[in-house]
Amino acid sequence: MxxxxxxxxxxxxxxxxxxxxxxxxxxxxxxxxxxxxxxxxxxxxxxxxxxxxxxxxxxxxxxxxxxxxxxxxxxxxxxxxxxxxxxxxxxxxxxxxxxxxxxxxxxxxxxxxxxxxxxxxxxxxxxxxxxxxxxxxxxxxxxxxxxxxxxxxxxxxxxxxxxxxxxxxxxxxxxxxxxxxxxxxxxxxxxxxxxxxxxxxxxxxxxxxxxxxxxxxxxxxxxxxxxxxxxxxxxGGSDPYIVMPSADLSRAVKTAVTARVQNNGQSCIAAKRFIVHRDVYDTFAERFTAAMNALALGDPLDEDTDVGPLATEQGRADLEVLVDDAVAAGATVLCGGGRPEAYPRGWYYKPTVLTGITPAMRIHHEEAFGPVATLYPVADIEEAVAVANDSPFGLSSNVWTRKEEDIAFFVRDLEAGGVFVNGMTASHPALPFGGVKRxxxxxxxxxxxxxxxxxxxxxxxxx
Structure with missing residues (x-):
């Protein structure tokens, strides 16, 4: 190039x-x-x-x-x-x-x-x-x-x-x-x-x-x-976003959308894998999918645009390969999953939510650099951490809970350079930033x- x-x-x-x-x-x-x-x-x-x-x-x-x-x-x-x-x-x-x-x-x-x-x-x-x-x-x-x-x-x-x-x-x-x-x-x-x-x-x-x-x-x-x-x-990063039953679900959903599509989804510290306790999974999935589907896709110079195009044609092609691979292996598309008909020019991709993800799919292990979210239901905090750590990356993490014992568990066991509790990962000049693993x-x-x-x-x- x-x-x-x-x-x-x-x-x-x-x-x-x-x-x-x-x-x-x-x-x-x-x-x-x-x-x-x-x-x-x-x-x-x-x-x-x-x-x-x-x-x-x-x-x-x-x-x-x-x-x-x-x-x-x-x-x-x-x-x-x-x-x-x-x-x-x-x-x-x-x-x-x-x-x-x-x-x-x-x-x-x-x-x-x-x-x-x-x-x-x-x-x-x-x-x-x-x-x-x-x-x-x-x-x-x-x-x-x-x-x-x-x-x-x-x-x-x-x-x-x-x-x-x-x-x-x-x-x-x-x-x-x-x-x-x-x-x-x-x-x-x-x-x-x-x-x-x-x-x-x-x-x-x-x-x-x-x-x-x-x-x-x-x-x-x-x-x-x-x-x-x-x-x-x-x-790279494939940051987990963990939601526990005690979480403020309304805030967790709203922040999850921003965390996934910030910078058109092209951020190393964007939340990408949404790991949700089964007690609140159905509610979270429904609200999150609706909010992702409602995002305004359009001209990035328009003040009202939520999500613009991907930066490069190759970047969109790489994202499509990951999504297509997951769907072929049995993943379910809850919203999005392709190019928007309204924007035939440029490198747009619809905000997308996938569920039914398994370790056999490339998207489980690779970074999705675009507005694509994957959902994982888990039975308890131990499984949540196990899924979160089942990644070659360890940049940052997000956890949503009101229980101090949950927080202590996550801080101790999550393999990441940051643990953001009840908020979205962000960098600030006063806080060190970086990761572990790959x-x-x-x-x-x-x-x-x-x-x-x-x-x-x-x-x-x-x-």
């Missing part, structure tokens, strides 16, 4: 771009390296000033960049505006907190003396230029949640964005320059996936972060491992995220 903006609502190619050649990539890597040598000593107060200035520009650009994201990957424009606001909030959060998060740590004096020192501390230093390989589904947010902490820690960044969101990628490269960051601090690489290995193997690149598919994560991790470079991976490793956001790309330095000193 070339580097191009293709409107997923119409299938029309709007703009195409030439990939940067080896000489330009070399120039940008060198610029990132040279910028790092100076920028790493910049005081936190100056980094914060620059980050806040970039956040102001982002606020001012909200309407334009929101419409760009919608045109490039199809998210409803209302959601695109919310994404912009979340990014600006995160930039300000790190501007406010980075210095404290990276403050020196001082071990107890008795331990210092036992180590044979008179004085000791743990000091956080930046690593250098970081390569970020980012996906199209949250084209602004995925980048900012890396860039804000990385830049505030004193690193520089090189962005290899998904090839179907080049305008958003170029905007991000310009945003930090316009905010006053020194030249080379944050740059966009317009390159194909085949050029990533060369960049990652360059000795001036200190580390890498990737959000995307499992195959992409495996590739980057193996190359970085061969080069002995640090990586953070946030990969959902990746490492953490983004909060103090955990900013320290991922720091040299944790032990300082041992005698008088």
């Amino acid at each position: 070339g580097i191009a903006t293709v409107n997923p609502a119409t299938g029309e190619t709007l703009r195409t771009y030439e990939a940067q050649g080896p000489a330009e990539v070399e120039r940008r890597i060198d610029a990132a390296h040279e910028a790092y040598r100076q920028y790493r000593t910049t005081p936190f107060s100056e980094r914060a000033r620059l980050m806040r200035a970039a956040a102001v520009l982002l606020d001012e650009d909200t309407e334009d960049i929101a419409r760009t994201m919608t045109t490039e990957m199809g998210k409803p424009v209302v959601a695109a505006r919310a994404e912009v606001a979340k990014c600006a909030k995160t930039m300000r959060w790190y501007a406010d907190h980075a210095e404290d998060l990276l403050a020196d740590e001082h071990p107890p004096q008795r331990d210092v003396q036992d180590a044979g020192a008179d004085f000791a501390r743990v000091h956080y230093r930046p690593l250098g230029p970081i390569l970020a390989v980012m996906p199209w589904n949250f084209p602004l947010w995925q980048v900012i949640r890396f860039a804000a902490p990385a830049l505030m820690a004193g690193n520089t960044g090189l962005l290899k964005h998904a090839s179907n969101v080049p305008q958003t990628a170029l905007y991000l490269g310009e945003l930090f320059r316009r905010g006053g960051f020194p030249a080379g601090c944050f740059q966009t690489l317009l390159i194909g996936s085949g050029a990533v290995e060369g960049v990652l193997r360059d000795p001036r690149i200190a580390a890498a972060t990737l959000t995307g598919s499992e195959p992409a994560g495996r590739s980057v991790a193996s190359i970085a491992g061969d080069e002995v470079k640090k990586t953070v991976l946030e990969l 959902s990746g490793y490492g953490r983004e956001l909060a103090g955990h995220g900013i320290r991922e790309f720091c040299n944790v330095t032990t300082v041992w000193q005698r008088a």
Whole structure:
């Protein structure tokens, strides 16, 4: 696939771009390296000033960049505006907190003396230029949640964005320059996936972060491992959404719909597998299916649209294969299950609910990246956790219950990087984000995220 903006609502190619050649990539890597040598000593107060200035520009650009994201990957424009606001909030959060998060740590004096020192501390230093390989589904947010902490820690960044969101990628490269960051601090690489290995193997690149598919994560991790470079991976997810008899069912149903179709269902942390206790299963299934069937499918630039098109033609084809496989193996379609006749152009797919899912079906083990929900009735909490954990992924989870003993059980036994109780999984700058199993490793956001790309330095000193 070339580097191009293709409107997923119409299938029309709007703009195409030439990939940067080896000489330009070399120039940008060198610029990132040279910028790092100076920028790493910049005081936190100056980094914060620059980050806040970039956040102001982002606020001012909200309407334009929101419409760009919608045109490039199809998210409803209302959601695109919310994404912009979340990014600006995160930039300000790190501007406010980075210095404290990276403050020196001082071990107890008795331990210092036992180590044979008179004085000791743990000091956080930046690593250098970081390569970020980012996906199209949250084209602004995925980048900012890396860039804000990385830049505030004193690193520089090189962005290899998904090839179907080049305008958003170029905007991000310009945003930090316009905010006053020194030249080379944050740059966009317009390159194909085949050029990533060369960049990652360059000795001036200190580390890498990737959000995307499992195959992409495996590739980057193996190359970085061969080069002995640090990586953070946030990969796929097939998050469980568990509803117990004590749950507030009205809230659970309403939130379930949003949790499944956020970003047109194309979110790693979207709830995908709805695991419901038999005592409330029939009621939940009826209400949930009705609500999914009532969603407004349409033009993502329309303010009243709930669900827009999928971002790519291949993405829709992949989703259709999963649904068709499940139906052929005996699954029942409660609503949706195909392309809408009202939208013959573009890559639309109806909000869909499936039941009768078995481990023999691909959708039981694979991530459905689109507005397709699977329902599972379970007899008790033990079976709920067993079904939830029967997945190669472990990004996040949602549980609905009013019983404290249920909550304690879920927190202890669910194999996931997050447990959200009586609410929908969401990311926030103050909370660490990441997964286990094939959902990746490492953490983004909060103090955990900013320290991922720091040299944790032990300082041992005698008088």
